[in-house]
Amino acid sequence: MAKVLVAFGANLGDPSDTFKKAFDLLEQVAPSTTLQTMSPFYQTQPIGGPSGQAPFLNGAFVAETELKPYSFFCHLQKVEAIIGRQQTTHWGERAIDLDLLFYDQTEGTFAAEDRSLGQNRPTTGNKNLPDRLTIPHRRLFFRQFVLRPATFIAPNWYHTIYQKRVSQLLDHWSRVWSQNETIFRIVGLTSSEEEELRQSFLKQQDQQVAAGSLHWRQVSLEIDTFNEKKGERMQTPNLAMIVRVLNNSLLQNSEPTIQPKMSDNVHNDEPYWYPTWDLTREKQAKTRSNDHTDKRASQTILRPTIKMIAQEIFAAIAASHPSSCGEPI
Numbered sequence: 001m002a003k004v005l006v007a008f009g010a011n012l013g014d015p016s017d018t019f020k021k022a023f024d025l026l027e028q029v030a031p032s033t034t035l036q037t038m039s040p041f042y043q044t045q046p047i048g049g050p051s052g053q054a055p056f057l058n059g060a061f062v063a064e065t066e067l068k069p070y071s072f073f074c075h076l077q078k079v080e081a082i083i084g085r086q087q088t089t090h091w092g093e094r095a096i097d098l099d100l101l102f103y104d105q106t107e108g109t110f111a112a113e114d115r116s117l118g119q120n121r122p123t124t125g126n127k128n129l130p131d132r133l134t135i136p137h138r139r140l141f142f143r144q145f146v147l148r149p150a151t152f153i154a155p156n157w158y159h160t161i162y163q164k165r166v167s168q169l170l171d172h173w174s175r176v177w178s179q180n181e182t183i184f185r186i187v188g189l190t191s192s193e194e195e196e197l198r199q200s201f202l203k204q205q206d207q208q209v210a211a212g213s214l215h216w217r218q219v220s221l222e223i224d225t226f227n228e229k230k231g232e233r234m235q236t237p238n239l240a241m242i243v244r245v246l247n248n249s250l251l252q253n254s255e256p257t258i259q260p261k262m263s264d265n266v267h268n269d270e271p272y273w274y275p276t277w278d279l280t281r282e283k284q285a286k287t288r289s290n291d292h293t294d295k296r297a298s299q300t301i302l303r304p305t306i307k308m309i310a311q312e313i314f315a316a317i318a319a320s321h322p323s324s325c326g327e328p329i
Contacts, residue, residue, distance in 0.1 A: 001032075001064045001065065001066055002064065002065055002066070002067075002103060002104045002106075003036075003062060003063070003064055003104055004062070004063050004064075004065055004072060004100060004101075004102065004103050004104075005060060005061075005062055005100075005101045005102040005150060005154050005157055006060065006061055006062075006063065006076065006098055006099065006100055006101060007058065007059070007060045007097075007098075007099045007101055007137075007140070007146045007149070007150065008022065008058065008059055008060065008061065008096070008097060008098050008099075009044070009056045009057065009058040009059070009094075009096075009097045009145065010056065010057060010094060010095055010096050010097065011046065011053060011054045011055060011056040011057070011093050011094065012054070012093055012094060012095045013095060015041075015056075015057040016041065016057065018083060018095060018096055019041075019057075019059070019096075021083060022079050022080075022083055022096055022098065023035055023038075023061070025079045025082055025083070026063075026075065026076070026079050029075055029078055029079060029082075030065060030067060030072065030075040031066065031067065032065060032066035032067070033063055033064070033065040033066070033067065033072070033075070034063060034064050034065075035061055035062075035063045036061070036062045036063055036064060037061065037062045037153045037154075038059065038060070038061040038062075038153065039059045039060045039061065039149035039150070039152040039153045039328070040059065040149070040152065040328030040329065041057045041058065041059045041149075041328065041329050042057070042058045042059065042145060042148055042149055042325050042326055042327070042328055042329070043055050043056070043057060043058075043325075043326040043329060044056045044057075044058050044144075044145040044324060044325050044326065045324060046093075047315060047318045047319050047324065048311065048314060048315045048318065048319075050092055050093075053092070053093045054093065056145065058145040058146070058149060058325070059149045060101070060146070060149035060150045060152070060153060060154070061153070062153055062154055068110075069100070069103045069106060069110045069133060069135055070110040070111070070133050072100065072103065073100050073110075073133045076098040076099075076100060077098075079096070079098060080096050080097070080098055083095050083096040084096075085097070099137055099140075099146075100133070100135065100137065101136060101137045101140050101146065101150065102135065102136050102137075102154075102157055103135050105158060105160060106135050107135060107136065107160045107161060108134075108135065109132050109133065109134050109135075110132065110133045110134075110135070111131060111132050136159055136160070136161065139315075140169075141159070141162060141169050142173070142183075142315075142316045142319055142320040143319045143320070144170075144173065144319060144320060144321070144322060144324045144325035145319065145324065145325045147166060147169055147170040147173075148170065148325050148328075149328075150166050151166050151167045151170045152328070154166055155167035173320045173321070173322065174322060176245055176320065177215070177218070177245055177320075177321060177322060179245070180244065180245065181244065181245055182242050182243070182244050182245075183219070183242075183243045183244065183245060183313075183316055183317055183320060184242065184243040184276075184312070184313050184316050184317075185242045185243075185276045186242070186276070186309060186313075187276065193306055196306045197221075197306050197309060197310060198221060200306060200307070200310040201221050201243075201310065201313070204310070204314050205219065208318075213318075215321050215323065216317070218245050219243060219244070219245060219317055220243075220244050220245075221242070221243055221244075222242055222244055243313055243316075243317065
């Protein structure tokens with residue numbers, strides 16, 4: 001039996017009633033799956049989606065299952081479909097959301113066609129079901145609405161990539177927002193992309209501050225230069241754009257600005273990590289394959305747009321701040 005950690009959330013209908021239905025359904029449709037523990041519910045303001053949404057209720061649960069990772073994920077998707085979740089706007093309102101965070105201490109990407117799954121892919125009702133599943137969940141590390149309930153029931157679950165426990169991931173953001181630390185880092189930008197990202201960032205920052213999210217005044221977009229391997233300044237540095245939290249004492253009631261800055265980015269007390277989007281590793285658009293019988297071979301792999309990168313940055317900033325998630329209810 002494997003242990004899994006799952007995050008859940010909803011902001012349509014009666015979320016608490018929906019959650020109960022979802023948990024009952026999961027044990028019915030997923031063979032040999034039993035819920036073990038569940039966190040309290042946390043109220044969270046919507047992040048990144050359309051305006052006017054109702055607050056979310058979020059939580060997490062631990063379960064045991066005999067299903068393999070991708071198969072278990074498919075059964076979560078099947079429960080979402082039965083409850084009535086619609087695939088509509090990105091980060092929009094939803095009747096139910098079930099995200100697989102951890103599967104034991106497994107780390108990697110699992111394909112639907114992987115024979116090691118030992119089971120056929122179940123029918124879920126979701127036509128947009130991805131062909132691959134990544135574990136641990138790629139965005140759990142900066143989401144307060146995931147980390148808080150997960151810490152409540154599974155504080156010692158270990159993130160093998162970041163080499164930190166769940167509770168340490170949560171503590172990390174308290175440190176980031178109280179000190180001069182990095183939230184997000186982007187490498188491989190062209191000069192035109194850099195300028196476009198600056199303008200997008202300034203616009204979003206002005207909107208957030210005007211709307212009353214004053215912690216956005218602590219956020220600065222800078223140019224960072226350092227040796228990736230040694231953590232030392234280089235004479236001919238590689239450039240990276242970073243999103244950094246400025247300590248309150250450094251603000252001196254000034255207006256939010258974006259200024260290019262040379263930063264050592266050296267942390268002597270312990271290894272410091274933050275999400276990095278490395279565009280140098282993104283493949284340029286591929287020539288479409290002549291073999292159109294293989295759908296995957298004919299797909300074009302595109303470099304992410306600045307809009308995509310900006311959305312990731314804004315979501316990380318908003319979801320990582322302690323005020324984004326309320327107390328348990």
